[in-house]
Amino acid sequence: SEQAAGEKPHCELQRTESCKVQVTAEGGKGKALCGEGRPSSSCVFVVRKDQDIYIQTLRKLFNESHGIFIGLQRSEEEFAGKSRKTQLVQVSKNYRSVIRACMEDMHQAAVSARDPALHSQYSTQVSILSAMELIWNLCEILFVEAAVAGPLLLRLLDWVRLHVCDVDNMVREVLSSENPSKHELFWNVVDVFVLQGRMDEARHLLSKEASANPTSVNMCRILDDLMKKMPVPSLGNTQTLTEMELKWQHWHEECQRYLQDGTFASNSHMESICKILLGDENAILEKKELMTTWYHFLVTRLLYSHPTVKPMELRFYAQSSMDLFLGGESSPEPLDTILMAAFEFELHQVIKECSIALSNWWFVAHLTDLLDHCKLLQSHNLYFGSNMREFLLLEYASGLFSHYSLWQLGVDYFDHCPEYGRVYLELHIERIPLNTEQKALKVLRICEQRQMHEQVRSICKIMAMKALRNNRLGSALSWSIRAKDAAFATLISDRFLKDYCEKGCFSDLDLIDNLGPSMLLSDRLTFLGKYREFHRLYGEKRFSEAAKLLLMLMTAHIAPCSFWMTLLTDALPLLEQKEVIFSAEQTYELMRCLEDLTAGKSDKQKFQDDDVETMKVEMLRLALARNLARVIVKEGTLEGS
Amino acid sequence: DGTSCVSVCARCLAKSDGVISIQDNRISIWSVGDLGNVGLNGEYQGEPQLLCDIRHNGDVMDMQTLSANQRWEKAHYHVDRDASCGGAACTGVICSNPEIVTVGEDGRINLFRADQKDAVRTIDNADSSTLHAVTFLRTTEILTVNSIGQLKIWDLRQQRNEPSQIFSLTGDRVPLHCVDRHPNQQHIVATGGQDGMLSIWDIRQGTMPVSLLNAHEAEMWEVHFHPSNPDHLFTCSEDGSLWHWDTSTSVSEKPSFLHQGGRSTTYFSHNTINQSVVSAWLSNDPTKDRMEITNLIPNQTLSVNSLDILGPCLVYGTDAEAIYVNRHLFA
Numbered sequence: 001s002e003q004a005a006g007e008k009p010h011c012e013l014q015r016t017e018s019c020k021v022q023v024t025a026e027g028g029k030g031k032a033l034c035g036e037g038r039p040s041s042s043c044v045f046v047v048r049k050d051q052d053i054y055i056q057t058l059r060k061l062f063n064e065s066h067g068i069f070i071g072l073q074r075s076e077e078e079f080a081g082k083s084r085k086t087q088l089v090q091v092s093k094n095y096r097s098v099i100r101a102c103m104e105d106m107h108q109a110a111v112s113a114r115d116p117a118l119h120s121q122y123s124t125q126v127s128i129l130s131a132m133e134l135i136w137n138l139c140e141i142l143f144v145e146a147a148v149a150g151p152l153l154l155r156l157l158d159w160v161r162l163h164v165c166d167v168d169n170m171v172r173e174v175l176s177s178e179n180p181s182k183h184e185l186f187w188n189v190v191d192v193f194v195l196q197g198r199m200d201e202a203r204h205l206l207s208k209e210a211s212a213n214p215t216s217v218n219m220c221r222i223l224d225d226l227m228k229k230m231p232v233p234s235l236g237n238t239q240t241l242t243e244m245e246l247k248w249q250h251w252h253e254e255c256q257r258y259l260q261d262g263t264f265a266s267n268s269h270m271e272s273i274c275k276i277l278l279g280d281e282n283a284i285l286e287k288k289e290l291m292t293t294w295y296h297f298l299v300t301r302l303l304y305s306h307p308t309v310k311p312m313e314l315r316f317y318a319q320s321s322m323d324l325f326l327g328g329e330s331s332p333e334p335l336d337t338i339l340m341a342a343f344e345f346e347l348h349q350v351i352k353e354c355s356i357a358l359s360n361w362w363f364v365a366h367l368t369d370l371l372d373h374c375k376l377l378q379s380h381n382l383y384f385g386s387n388m389r390e391f392l393l394l395e396y397a398s399g400l401f402s403h404y405s406l407w408q409l410g411v412d413y414f415d416h417c418p419e420y421g422r423v424y425l426e427l428h429i430e431r432i433p434l435n436t437e438q439k440a441l442k443v444l445r446i447c448e449q450r451q452m453h454e455q456v457r458s459i460c461k462i463m464a465m466k467a468l469r470n471n472r473l474g475s476a477l478s479w480s481i482r483a484k485d486a487a488f489a490t491l492i493s494d495r496f497l498k499d500y501c502e503k504g505c506f507s508d509l510d511l512i513d514n515l516g517p518s519m520l521l522s523d524r525l526t527f528l529g530k531y532r533e534f535h536r537l538y539g540e541k542r543f544s545e546a547a548k549l550l551l552m553l554m555t556a557h558i559a560p561c562s563f564w565m566t567l568l569t570d571a572l573p574l575l576e577q578k579e580v581i582f583s584a585e586q587t588y589e590l591m592r593c594l595e596d597l598t599a600g601k602s603d604k605q606k607f608q609d610d611d612v613e614t615m616k617v618e619m620l621r622l623a624l625a626r627n628l629a630r631v632i633v634k635e636g637t638l639e640g641s
Numbered sequence: 642d643g644t645s646c647v648s649v650c651a652r653c654l655a656k657s658d659g660v661i662s663i664q665d666n667r668i669s670i671w672s673v674g675d676l677g678n679v680g681l682n683g684e685y686q687g688e689p690q691l692l693c694d695i696r697h698n699g700d701v702m703d704m705q706t707l708s709a710n711q712r713w714e715k716a717h718y719h720v721d722r723d724a725s726c727g728g729a730a731c732t733g734v735i736c737s738n739p740e741i742v743t744v745g746e747d748g749r750i751n752l753f754r755a756d757q758k759d760a761v762r763t764i765d766n767a768d769s770s771t772l773h774a775v776t777f778l779r780t781t782e783i784l785t786v787n788s789i790g791q792l793k794i795w796d797l798r799q800q801r802n803e804p805s806q807i808f809s810l811t812g813d814r815v816p817l818h819c820v821d822r823h824p825n826q827q828h829i830v831a832t833g834g835q836d837g838m839l840s841i842w843d844i845r846q847g848t849m850p851v852s853l854l855n856a857h858e859a860e861m862w863e864v865h866f867h868p869s870n871p872d873h874l875f876t877c878s879e880d881g882s883l884w885h886w887d888t889s890t891s892v893s894e895k896p897s898f899l900h901q902g903g904r905s906t907t908y909f910s911h912n913t914i915n916q917s918v919v920s921a922w923l924s925n926d927p928t929k930d931r932m933e934i935t936n937l938i939p940n941q942t943l944s945v946n947s948l949d950i951l952g953p954c955l956v957y958g959t960d961a962e963a964i965y966v967n968r969h970l971f972a
Contacts, residue, residue, distance in 0.1 A: 059962060060962075063961050063962045063963065066942075066961065067940075067942060067961060070942055071940070405960075405962070408943060408944075408960050409943075409961075412942070435730075436730040436746070437730065437732075437746055437771055437788075438730075438732070441835070441860060441879075442879065442944065442960075445859050445860065445879050449859075470729075470747070472746075472747070472748060472769065472770065472771070473769050474748070474768065474769030474770025474771075474787070474788070474789050475746070475748075475769070475770045475771050475788055477770070477789065478770050478771070478788040478789050478814075478816055481813075481814065507769070508766075508769035510768065510769060510791065510793075510804070510807060511769045511770065511789060514789065514791060514807065514809050514814070515814070516790075516809065516810075516811075516812070516813070516814050517812060517813055517814075518813065518814050
């Protein structure tokens with residue numbers, strides 16, 4: 001598995017907590033690696049590329065949530081208690097609205113997709129996003145907001161109303177028909193309203209029934225009255241729980257009396273509604289199709305039998321609700337397991353189950369981060385040292401790095417992982433493919449801001465080398481300057497000098513003539529600049545300055561020894577001028593340089609020197625001697641001195 | 642949506658205001674719609690409508706509007722044009738209908754015409770380093786900036802492949818990333834560098850910038866004079882900020898006694914402030930001139946890669962794959 005971790009981050013490993021890598025093959029694209037480790041277990045790991053990051057509409061999710069994440073990390077911790085909680089709830093709501101926006105876009109994409117495979121992919125994504133929002137919403141109610149008994153039920157009711165939409169079409173159909181009470185699905189809709197605790201809407205429909213059916217007016221009125229009087233928990237501080245419970249008890253008894261009196265005996269629909277109001281499990285269960293899910297059943301049950309349920313009591317009701325609803329016909333799906341874990345307040349279980357069920361780390365990473373900010377995750381360390389939040393963020397961000405543009409988001413996530421974030425970033429950032437200079441500049445800026453000097457040097461070297469290979473000497477120099485890489489600047493200068501020796505003239509004069517202070521980056525570069533200056537001075541016929549510069553290049557050892565011969569040869573035309581340019585001192589210096597140069601060669605080298613070389617040396621000696629003669633005479637005469 | 646928004650371009654498409662964006666190597670034209678839907682901050686409330694969409698191979702770095710439709714492949718390349726990896730990024734494009742000039746990482750300048758299949762003129766190895774941006778100085782002259790801090794003027798009428806003038810920064814040869822010319826006074830040029838510094842040049846005189854203004858904390862990606870209100874300048878940067886530079890206040894402070902004193906009045910005109918010959922951009926006196934600089938982005942996170950302005954409308958794109966439109970710039 002270490003082998004797999006060292007892979008380039010183009011593929012993504014799914015890990016369960018027991019660290020056995022899941023095997024998923026992807027139609028020929030999978031790469032097989034052999035597992036190392038214990039000799040008895042030889043596993044084959046198939047590594048799969050994370051496709052989700054390439055889905056167009058999901059990119060909005062990643063980008064927007066990145067903004068929310070950063071905002072959360074930067075938010076002031078000085079708010080304590082209630083205002084902090086409000087802030088965190090707002091963050092949670094923001095995340096959820098991003099998921100919903102994404103769902104909308106995905107839905108639009110699904111509707112307009114012509115390719116059936118694409119359509120089904122998008123539709124799947126829509127349902128996945130919907131499930132994510134469902135889970136997140138529940139976690140917000142139970143963990144972030146930590147709703148207490150009373151408001152808890154109201155929140156759960158909202159939750160159910162928002163997410164059980166299968167019945168919306170039916171509701172719309174009945175409501176928009178001319179004579180709703182005559183519609184065959186009329187009572188279904190009334191039931192739906194009652195099951196979801198939407199009393200006002202139920203009562204509204206009942207009034208239609210009352211006006212349409214005079215025989216049932218009395219029953220309607222009583223039922224309407226019961227619905228109106230039903231006590232619900234309040235959000236504000238208008239009543240205490242005990243008060244509410246008392247009122248509810250009275251109301252419950254009143255309903256009981258009406259039922260037992262047989263008030264609704266003639267209308268089975270209304271009788272069943274009355275039973276539902278009394279919290280009769282069987283009556284509620286009869287409406288299974290209208291509730292569609294066990295958690296709807298749970299909330300309805302709670303509404304009508306235990307509206308002041310405490311958070312910690314939820315687990316019992318949840319388990320029994322699921323058992324009753326599924327009734328042994330079907331087994332719980334992953335979503336059910338996750339929700340159950342949430343009702344049981346098993347945070348780690350929720351996160352674990354979500355990690356397994358979902359195909360990328362986005363959801364668990366952000367949710368865990370939020371829960372961590374709510375101070376709900378104990379900081380027990382996982383076996384390799386970092387905590388759960390950091391682990392998930394690292395996984396998520398690593399996945400982003402394989403994308404050609406989302407990697408920038410990943411950087412910020414690593415920044416907020418205190419233990420390993422920096423190391424991960426250092427490793428990942430060097431492996432981003434740099435196909436354009438602008439991308440390289442962005443990467444460099446990120447490294448410089450975080451004092452990652454190694455990475456800066458390495459990236460600049462890569463870019464400089466690429467430029468050099470493409471013959472872009474100016475670009476190469478510009479990269480070396482950025483990295484303050486003297487060695488590379490020397491390399492570039494050598495290249496220029498080589499070009500000069502071969503072609504006899506300088507290429508890229510616009511660069512060499514305008515080196516400015518960057519000339520000082522390396523000795524060779526300084527030499528190059530000065531040498532070019534010599535040529536310029538010579539071209540402008542400022543011979544004595546040129547001569548002085550030339551000599552200085554050798555005596556100050558700015559010029560590399562290999563170049564001295566060239567420099568001395570350059571001195572020849574100056575020596576041959578009609579006017580004497582080099583002074584006696586200077587001529588002696590030049591002679592010394594020549595002798596140093598030739599003395600340095602061993603006898604063997606001298607033997608290998610071809611005629612041209614020896615002739616050059618001879619010519620130089622002659623020219624120097626002649627110059628010396630002339631200058632001695634000149635300096636000796638009265639006018640000359 | 643899409644990748645990092647690398648370039649935006651605001652233009653009036655027919656009658657409705659349009660925004661052109663580049664994302665995910667796809668050039669998209671959006672209609673930002675009518676003025677009916679303006680929210681509290683003057684921000685457009687509705688969703689921009691996608692009008693059309695063209696796919697593009699490779700990263701799109703820059704763009705301009707033109708009415709014709711052409712495609713010049715491999716306009717920029719390193720060494721060997723036909724090698725598969727030989728392509729070089731084209732970093733800048735400017736057009737003045739029907740002529741189009743492009744520059745690239747290969748140091749090459751290409752001149753195209755919208756109706757011609759091949760390049761009209763190519764200057765190979767115009768620069769030994771990467772050319773980052775190009776703009777028109779006059780109809781036959783262009784300005785380029787490169788990664789060794791040089792601003793060059795090229796005269797396209799001349800056949801020689803040498804710049805007619807070279808300007809460079811003082812001090813370190815910090816790469817220059819963007820260039821723009823004052824819309825009315827063509828001798829005033831603004832450039833932005835890798836260190837976030839804004840340089841104002843007077844190309845009539847000297848080879849060094851007139852003023853250097855310390856601005857952003859990271860690369861300045863684009864600089865634009867407002868086309869009809871050139872006392873306003875806009876710059877955007879890798880550090881995530883977008884600055885609005887406003888010198889209009891300083892010009893109005895010019896004391897009127899100079900006018901009454903009988904001095905030559907060729908320096909000041911009677912009409913609008915914009916017509917003032919001595920532009921606020923060139924004057925250096927800190928006591929007289931105040932420049933107002935505002936950061937237009939409240940919560941900056943990722944880089945702002947590109948901006949454009951037209952009238953009261955500002956458009957910019959960020960690395961967070963979002964485009965922002967501000968339709969009430971001077972409100």
